[in-house]
Amino acid sequence: MKINIDNGNVKVKFESQNELEMNSPEHFIDVLYPYFEKLKNDDKIRFLLKLGEYFANNYIFNFALHLFLYIKNNLVTTDQQLLFELNYRMGFVYESLKDIDKAIEHSNEALRIAEERKNESHIAQCINNIGGVYYNSNQFDKAIEYDTKALNLAKKIGDKTLEGKCLLELGNSFRKQGNYLESINYYKDSLERQKKLITVRGKFIA
Secondary structure: OEEEEEOOEEEEEOOOOOHHHHOOHHHHHHHHHHHHOOOOHHHHHHHHHHHHHHHHHOOOHHHHHHHHHHHHHHOOOOOHHHHHHHHHHHHHHHHHOOOHHHHHHHHHHHHHHHHHOOOHHHHHHHHHHHHHHHHHOOOHHHHHHHHHHHHHHHHHHOOHHHHHHHHHHHHHHHHHOOOHHHHHHHHHHHHHHHHHHHHHHHHHHO
16 A cells, blocks of 8 residues: 655555455554654644545545544644544544434534634534534434524625535425425525636636
8 A cells, every 4th residue: 555645635555456455444553554653743643634534535434434533542632723624524424424423423523613713614614514414314404404504604704615505405405394495496596606606717717
């Protein structure tokens, strides 16, 4: 296995197709140890967070979770940004693994850190993520509650991409509840936001 980190982007190359299957998540830390043993503590966390993000983005959630749990249980930091990223990503992985309670727990912890730091962009993202967890657990009233909060904050801070995402997810929740008229209205609003973003990006690229 070869690991390359270039400008914060992680790429992993396995020597054979079955190399990953040959290693359990528990054993994988031993395999990784030569890559991070000489790093300072916070740099170890950054390295493992990037690698965990790589695995999560490639749907290898058990390995991502084990890396995140290793950070949580073995590495101590006072860096609030690192703690935010750890809990934010753990919330995503637990949601992907259908562990709703753990997903809510870590998403709420990420939200708490974002609120302490008064980072409205992170706050909005966390609230939206929690809405997504509730949606995927069929708790549509809760999903609507959180996505509405995230939508209002996205409008306040001018995050058009998140605004469109919230509108789409609200449409999904109302559709699941059988409120099709309300759902269509949110879908229309989401589509309009996306059209505006495409126009702006097109002008920017030109």
